[in-house]
Amino acid sequence: MRPEQYTKKISKAFGDHAGKYDANSSIQKKIAETLITYCPDLGKTPQILEIGCGTGHLTQLLLEKYSNANFVITDINSDMLNVCKDKYSSHSSECSIEFTTMDGEGLGVPLNTFDLIVSSMTVQWFHTPRKSVEAWTDHLRPDGQILISTLADGYFPQWREAEDRSGVMSRLIPAPNFPNQMSIDRVVFEENYSHAKGFLEHLKSTGASSSSQNCDVLGRRELGLLMKAYDSKYDGEMTWKIAFGKLAL
Numbered sequence: 001m002r003p004e005q006y007t008k009k010i011s012k013a014f015g016d017h018a019g020k021y022d023a024n025s026s027i028q029k030k031i032a033e034t035l036i037t038y039c040p041d042l043g044k045t046p047q048i049l050e051i052g053c054g055t056g057h058l059t060q061l062l063l064e065k066y067s068n069a070n071f072v073i074t075d076i077n078s079d080m081l082n083v084c085k086d087k088y089s090s091h092s093s094e095c096s097i098e099f100t101t102m103d104g105e106g107l108g109v110p111l112n113t114f115d116l117i118v119s120s121m122t123v124q125w126f127h128t129p130r131k132s133v134e135a136w137t138d139h140l141r142p143d144g145q146i147l148i149s150t151l152a153d154g155y156f157p158q159w160r161e162a163e164d165r166s167g168v169m170s171r172l173i174p175a176p177n178f179p180n181q182m183s184i185d186r187v188v189f190e191e192n193y194s195h196a197k198g199f200l201e202h203l204k205s206t207g208a209s210s211s212s213q214n215c216d217v218l219g220r221r222e223l224g225l226l227m228k229a230y231d232s233k234y235d236g237e238m239t240w241k242i243a244f245g246k247l248a249l
């Protein structure tokens, strides 16, 4: 699949589930709640860019923390962005908020502008996460910072182990590489989905069930084998290994 086609597919998968995302994304909310603890105190009227806002788990926390900031809140998918916009466009505080659709892999915003660029659970969907995050530094002011959360190596170990045991090739998207200057904390979140079906339903209802770029989707037989292997050993437990990255100029 060509890169542009893959990007469109990812965006559509999220957009198709924009209305269900909030009800099914408690883990993404917990991750945003951890990411906000890494966000620095900033001076008067900071300029903040959020990439991949989704329905706004992190946006809400940013608005609470930086009540006097100027925000540019973005997502590649207009349906996700509009859910966020409907919730927060009339947020009453001293801040200004601009909502815009934008691909985080090619920022359409001015250079040397932002004190903080922040993004939760989005860069794993990029073609070139490391290069894209490195390019964000051109949009920072001197002393600006980038903060991200994303999937860390070996995430969903129970699923990977079931893949190995059932001989099914993994379709999980790769965990991103990071710019050399970025410091990384790895944090584990334990979730329970009752069974393989519950786990897959979670991924689907949050728009996050797309396979890795150059893989076909799992066929019925393979999926059956994989779910059986998982359910024979696990009771729905799933470990989210999450990386929190900070890059300061």
Ligand SMILES: C[S@@+](CC[C@H](N)C(=O)[O-])C[C@H]1O[C@@H](n2cnc3c(N)ncnc32)[C@H](O)[C@@H]1O
Pocket: 007, 010, 011, 014, 015, 025, 028, 029, 032, 051, 052, 053, 054, 055, 056, 057, 058, 074, 075, 076, 077, 080, 102, 103, 104, 105, 119, 120, 121, 122, 125, 126, 208
């Ligand atoms: C898992 S959701 C995370 C949303 C939100 N940040 C949260 O933590 O709940 C990923 C979001 O990234 C967006 N996204 C995917 N690829 C993107 C890209 N290339 N540029 C910008 N946003 C992208 C999707 O539309 C989706 O809203």
